[in-house]
Structure formats: structure tokens, C-alpha cells
Amino acid sequence: MLYIFCPHCGSRSQNEFAYGGDATVKRPELNKEISDQEWNNFVYLRKSPRGKHLELWHHISGCRQWIKVERDTSTHEIFKTYKAEELTE
Amino acid sequence: MSQDFRLDNIGMVNRNKKISFTFNGKKYFGYEGDTIASALIANGVHLVGRSFKYHRPRGFFGVGVDEPYAILQLERNNERDPNIRATEQEIFDGLEVKSVNCWPSVNFDIGAINNFLRMFFPAGFYYKTFMWPPSFWYKIYEPFIRMAAGFGEASIKHDKERYEHKYEYCDLLITGSGPSGLASAYAAAKNGARVILAEDKPRYGGSLLTSDVNIGNQTGTEWSEKIITELKSMSNVIVKNRSQVFGYYDHNMLVMSERISDHLPKTQKYLPKQRLWYIRAKEVLISSGSIERPLVFGNNDTPGVMLSSAAKEYMKVYGVLVGKKPLIFTNNDSGYETAIEFKKNGVNPLILDTRKEPSSDIITEAKNLGIEIKYSYVVVAAKGYKKVKSADIAKISENKKDLSNIENIECDCICVSGFWTPSIHLASQSGNKSEFNEKIDAFVPKKSKQKENTIGSANGKFTLEETINEAFDKGYEVSNKITENNNKVSIPTVVEKKSSEHDKFWCVPLPKGKSYKRFLDFQNDVAVTDIELALREGFRSIEHVKRYTTLGMATDQGKTSNLNGLQLVSDIENKVVPQVGHTTFRPPYTPVSIGAIVGREVGKHSKPTRKSPMHEWHKKNNAVFVDAGVWLRPRYYKQGNETLFEASKREAKNVRKNVGVCDVTTLGKIDVKGPDAAEFLNRVYTNAWLKLPVGKARYGVMLREDGIVMDDGTTTRISENHYHMTTTTAQAANVLSHLEYYLQLVWPELNVNVVSTTEQWAGAAIAGPNSRALLMKLFPNTNVSNEDLPFMGYKEADLFGIPAKIYRISFSGELAYEVNVESDYGNFMWEKIIEVGKEFQIQPYGTEALSTLRIEMGHVAGSELDGRTIPHDASLEGLVSKKKDFIGKRSLSRSAFTKPDREKIVGVVPLDKKTSIPEGSYIVKDPKAKLPNPKLGHVSASCWSVEYDNPFSLAIIKDGKNMIGQKLFAMSPLKNKTIPVEIVSSHYVDPEGKRVRA
């Protein structure tokens, strides 16, 4: 079971969190004309890298904040965690 | 009663307390502190089971977790506990154990015929013998294998025992209380670290209990007692015996299984049987010791052949002799220590040493005691079927290939020592890639992967002095990283006998013309010939050889067999062991009972039960409850002998005719607040929200980004920047996470906050033509007229002194209101509604009537919004704004979602107006069409229309819009029903929606 450092609460067990997938996906802006292909990429296409992955976790049984976690998908090593507003670019 | 094999003046069992138990129906006795194994051996019993494949007789091989043979079944109070190791289970009064894997009895076992048919059970027999003809598999092979295989029979009854879970945090977890565990725990504890010391056996001390050593002028036993007593008295230390750390998981989380009352007769009701500890440790010291390796020779699985260290422990800890004519077969000095112990207890052993001319302190001591030693000698084969009676021994040539001077000598046990294998399992589970140490012919941990260090003999350190020094240093070093106390304790002096180097020889060649089975894996009956066969058949990877032969795949995980297996493969392949590599160690290190893993999360405890504040009233009024998500909701209120069908019909009818009240507390409620709340809702919902006035509610639908409907509900504008959102009971938690996601990550510029208020409000839906009249009496000071409180209106009011909120919304399709009060007043509100409603013929109604009412109105719910439907499918397209953008909008223009014959919701009525249509039925054009019959759609919900007194269903079918009026068929292959039906509008009752606006 992972031990995740929540930037708001401190280190907590994985069972307080819900997984939220790739944190680098950017939702297309509202009211913007975009192709089927672009929209399809946003809704469905995700990389599944072996190694470093920036992903979202929701501290659902804690502060209820979405956080970003840089984790190695094969070793589970967590390098760093960020608040939602960090790493926006 | 005397015990033939019990020694008088040695051992740690409590001679003052006799304990009687039964084994295979026969009564035996032992002493408090005995295991089943030690007590049976004291009584001269060595035959305890039959082997897995050939059903050969099985005795005892070890003295702890490594035991491959003595696996028994425990029975008490008609309950069974399979897979009990006799070497670990302590005896208690009334204990009943049975042999497994034998029928009809351990002495006469029909399965033993496999032994004579063993040409049919070579390596890979599962894959070969049982493959042909295919039809034989289910009828003959599988039942046969199932009957003949396995170690005991799990109980099919509910396990009434209590198991618990515990979460613990510490600076340092130490696994094993041998010399390295004790020393490091002591050093770390004295340096102020929070320490957990776990020992799998009942007694602390590990090898100190059986070795002839001296630490700080005390014997090993005295020293370990002193250290343990001091550790126990320290507030920063938790010391646990009978506790096995069996798994090393990510981020330094280890799981330990504590056997709390397995060794006690059941007396205390609330004492758990076992407790599972989840321990998050900053640092871990693995001090799990090492396990002696067997030597391999003919019939080396005969009862009476056992590890020499086990024989020594039976003497020193239990005061039990494993035999009176022992033969010691060794390639190192450990066998001598056992021989010396025999000699001290008045028994004359014979030592066969594979080495030519070894010399050391220990060997000299053995010689001085007059013990007979034969050098360059081996056991060729054990003789005797159910117990060792003699052994063929021989002189072995210098190249270890040729045998000479074969002779038969009498003996009643053969104690073997093939040197030691470090228990690196936990280090390996942590991710530590081990390396092969040529000096000890075994793998040791390499570089730490997580925050773990391996010490003592688990790290290949076999002298006490090395171990103690390393452990004190490590205990200080890792604790000081955390505490920085710099408090170092002095290391005691150690006196031990020096030993000589071991011999790499481990497998005795077969004499000419003999084909003795030489076993490597004792639990799965894997012999030398099986490995040879697997390699001849082309298996090369050690992982494949393992699976093909089942080497090391038994419940003991090959604790005594892995290394010999690897050695054999590398010998045959002319490689060295590190080139062959080793298989992966995975948790658990020892078997863990399913009950311990499940813990207290059984039955009603497997998830929380949420009850509304009106729950007690419902109970008193004969409510029959149903699980709705995590909530318990009244399904119907039973009157007399009513069935569910009758009661729900009565309740629904009363809503249509008079007035009913339904507990809607379980609906999800979310407060949405902030200056940008309207803009946010406008993006979340498909319809327009910017112009909703204060004091008005609106029905809304929200989508996922893929265009699928996520949830629906009404949201009310309480004040300028404050909205009260409702969700379905099932989706409440998901919707909140969904909103938080967009606010925190996608549109952080919106100044909005959301918070769940589900539990803050108790809700009652008052529905039916009499509802306004009732409301006027409930709220005499509030104007609830149609003009002042129209459909989708909202008012704050006073309910007999209690502040209440009235929402004029309707799920039933009738004139209806939802009244909310703070949860603590929920029951008060409910009782007032019932009391005041009497004159209007009010009746409470449950979820079943609620369903009926919404189905005949064509209102969609979870069975239609099932994660596959877009707004169009549920006839909600009128709520989809064309002007503004919202979550999921772009998906709705994808081609599959805009097909002209897209599925749509319709109503379905049976032509005979009598036959109810099972939910899940297919709608088809021709019931006799060739299979697979093309299906138009499925029936999502069914009810008995109380308005028309006939069955009515909702279905989502292809091109639903143009199917109205068609005669089709509903087919339920599951219920074997085909019902002719007519497709009608989904709005079966009051299609213009006049009633809700009345």
C-alpha cells in the first residue's frame, strides 16, 4: 500500500485516496471549435508509461483536495507531490 | 503415564501442567508449551500424514515454519481448520487434530498405490497424463485429483471466529528475535526509537535457545531473557510473539499475522483468534535467521529423516528425543552440535561427515566426548517404510562420484545438515535483488531497495560474534538516523566455539543398479529425476522448471527445497547457481488464514450501514428495508399479511388518490456557494442556469466528458450566491468528486465552493392531490398556494417552531413537495406530517411504490441512466442547450450519438394486460427468428400501473421514436417467457404534466 504525501495533510495511506489518472491531460477550452480527433484524444487517449508518471490522486477521505503525484509506475516510487494549482504549464 | 522419548532434565515446557489432546482419535498427553510435533514425538509417534503425489508416509522434518510434512487438520466444536503445521501449533486441553491426505487411514492409505504407479506421475504429470481424452477431464481426472490432492478440507460453514486488524506506525520494525533481532532492538530502543520486535515462535531468542554460547557472561537463554524483559518494560517498544511478518509491501508497509488464541482452549468470548497488523515502518531490520538445508539421498523422505537443527531444538526446547539410535549425516559442523546434545542426554550418535579431514573446536569436543565419526561417508538410502529402521551407508570417493564399502547399519532417525540457507524472503519481497555468496552457497540480500537492512544469519553471518556486533551497530545506526540521540550502548563480549568450513557436496549419487527416489521438494514430492526430466524436455528458465515440476510451489514455498533445486539445475547444466538465478519470492512468507485477511469486515460489517433519522419510526411501523447503496430504506410498510406486491400497490394508489409521504433523506445534497456558482452550474449541467431566479428550483442533467449521462436532480437557488443541489442516492459521492475535480483542476478561476450536506438535512416527500391541503395545516403561517409556491418554487417556513425548507418538486408526477429540516429534527417532522396528515388519509410509502409512481410517469432513474445512455436515449434532449458549452457537449455530436435510429426510451404494455414483463427482457420483432435473434433493446424497469391496473414497463429500444404503436415481443430467455407487447409513450400517466402544476 502506497504512502502518499498530501501537500495539505502530510503522509497518509493510499486507502484515503482515490486515483484520478493522468495529470497532464488538459481539457480543451469551452466554446472552442475542435476536431473529432482532438476531442477523441482528450476523452479517451491516455499514455500508459512504464516509469515516471504525473498523475492525479483525490484525497477523498482527507482534505478532499485533488493533488498531483509524480510516481514511477513500475517501482511505485513517489518522487514528489504537488497541489492542484502547481505544475499547470 | 510415561513418555518413552521425553527427557527429564532438559527443555522449557511446563512439566507441572499436563495437557491432553487427541490425534486421529487417540488420546495423548503433553506439557504446556509443547507443540503437536514435540508432544507426538515424545509419545514415539512419527507417522502423521501422507505425501501429496505418491502418498508416501510422512513424519516430521523441521521444528518451525519450514516444516514441509506435518500439516494437519485441527477440529474443534465441529469446525475445521486445515493447513495447520504440527511444528507450530501448540497443544491445549481438548485439542483434536487429524492427518490429511490419506484415506482410509494414515496407516493404510489406498492412495499409496500412486507410489507404485509413479511412472505415471513424472514432472508435468498434470499437463500430460490428464489431457486425453478431453471428455475425461470433468468426469474422471478432475474429481480424482481433487480427492487425492490438497492438505485438508476447508470448512464450508461460516467461520464464527473473531479476527481483527490493527494499524501501527514505528521507527523500526525488527522481524525475528534471534541474537541479531534482540541486539538491534535493544540498541535502537536505548537510542529512543519506537521499536516493534516480532517473533513468530512463542519463545524469544531464536538460535540462542539452542546454542552453546556465552554472551556477557550469561548463557544465550539467560541473555535473551534479560534483554526481552528489559525491552518489554520500555514504553517505546512493542514486543510480540507468535507473530509472523509475512509480507513486505510498497513504501515500507509490512503485514504481520499475530496468533492470539490459536494455542488456547476457547474460553474468552471476545478474544480474537488472530490479528493482522499493518505496520508502516520508517526502517526495517530483517533478522529472520536461516533455515538448515537438507542433504539429498535415497528415500530421504522417510519418517525419521529430519534436519539436525530440528533434532537439537526438540531436545533443548521441548526435552524430547527424536530417536535413540541417531545417525547424523552432515557436511558441516552443525551436525556435530546435534550429536553433542544427543551424547549429553545419554544417547550415542554416529556421525557421517562428507568431509575428508575437518578440524575445529566443535569436532574436537565431539571426539573428546567419545562420539563415533566416519569421515568421507554418506547415507546412500534410508530403509524402513513408515519409519527409519536402518540406513545403507558408504564411503565416498574424493571426487564425490563413487561409492564403496556399502553397508547397512541400524538407526531410528537420520539427522541431516547440508549447511544453512538465509531467509531472504522479506528482503526479496521488498525488491532487494539478492546475490549468490560462494562462501555459503546461498543467496544473500544485495542493495537495499526500500528502507530495509538484513542482519545476522539472514544476511549470511553465521558466527555469533559477527552477528552481535553487526546487530548492535545497525540498531544504533538506523535508529540514530531517526532520533539523533547519539545514545550508544556497549556491546557484550561473546564466547563461542569456532567451526570449520562446510563441504559443498549435497546430493549423494545412486549406487549402481539402484533407483531410489531422492527428494528435493518434500511437500510436492519433487525428486531429482523430475528435475532431470524437465531439463531433458527442454525447460531451461528456472521459473519454467519450477512450474513444470512444481518445485517450491507448495505451501512451504520451498523453504527447504529451493536451493537444492537450483543447485541441481546448475550441476546438470554445468552452470553456477547465479547463472541459473532464482525464482521470485512473493508474499505471504507463511500461509495466512483468509479470516485474518478479511478481519472484522464480514456480514453487516463489510460496509457501513447508513440510516435516516426516521429509521426507528419506520421500524416501529413494520417497514421492510432494502439496501440502497450504503443506506437502508423502507421498501414498503407491511400491513397484516400483505405481500410486497400488494403493499406497494396500496401505497402507490394512495399517493395517486390521497397523499403519501416518503423518506427521501438519502438523496445526495451538495451546497454550491460563491459568486461564480451560476456560471459553474451552467458548465456542469446541460441546460441553462444563468437566469434561474432566487427561490426557484430547476431540474438538471449532468454528463461525463464522453457524453454519457452521469446524474440528474433538482438544484435550487437559495440566495444570490447559494445553490442547493440534489443528486441521486447512488451517485452522491461521485458527483461531489466530479465537481471538485473541475473546480480545483480545470476551472480554478471560478470562485465557488462545494460541500456535501447530505447528512445535514432530513427530507420527506409529500405527494398526492391532498398534499397542498396537508401543507396548509403543517405551515399555517406560510402561503403555499399555487400562485405563491408554484411548481419548482422554494420557500423557507416554520414547522411548529422548527425552521424548514419547502421545495415544490415531484418525482411521483403528482402535486408534491419536499420538506427538509435539520437532521436532528427529522423524526419530529415525520411524526408531525403523519399526525397532521391523518385527516387527509396519509400513508407512508417505500421505494417500491416510489418506483411504480416514477415508472408509469416515464421519469428516468438509475436503471435508465445506466452509464450507456446519452440525454436523447432517456428523452432528455429538450434539456440540452444548443447555445452554451458544457461538460460532455462535444461528445454529443459524434456520429454514433447522432444516428437517426438511435435508441430511445418507450413504454411497453403486454397485449393481454395481465402478464408482467421481467426486467432485462429483450424487445424483438420475431420471437421465432434464427438465433442470435436481433434485439431492438431491453426492458429497463417494470411495474404494475396503479393508474390503469395493468403491467407497464419502460424500455430503451432502437429508433424508439418511430416504434410507438408497433406490436412486438418481449423475450426473457432467463425466465423462459415470450410476451406479445405494444410499444407506447414512456409518459403513460398524465403525459401533459398537469398534476404537478395543479
Ligand SMILES: [Zn+2]
Ligand atoms: Zn489532504
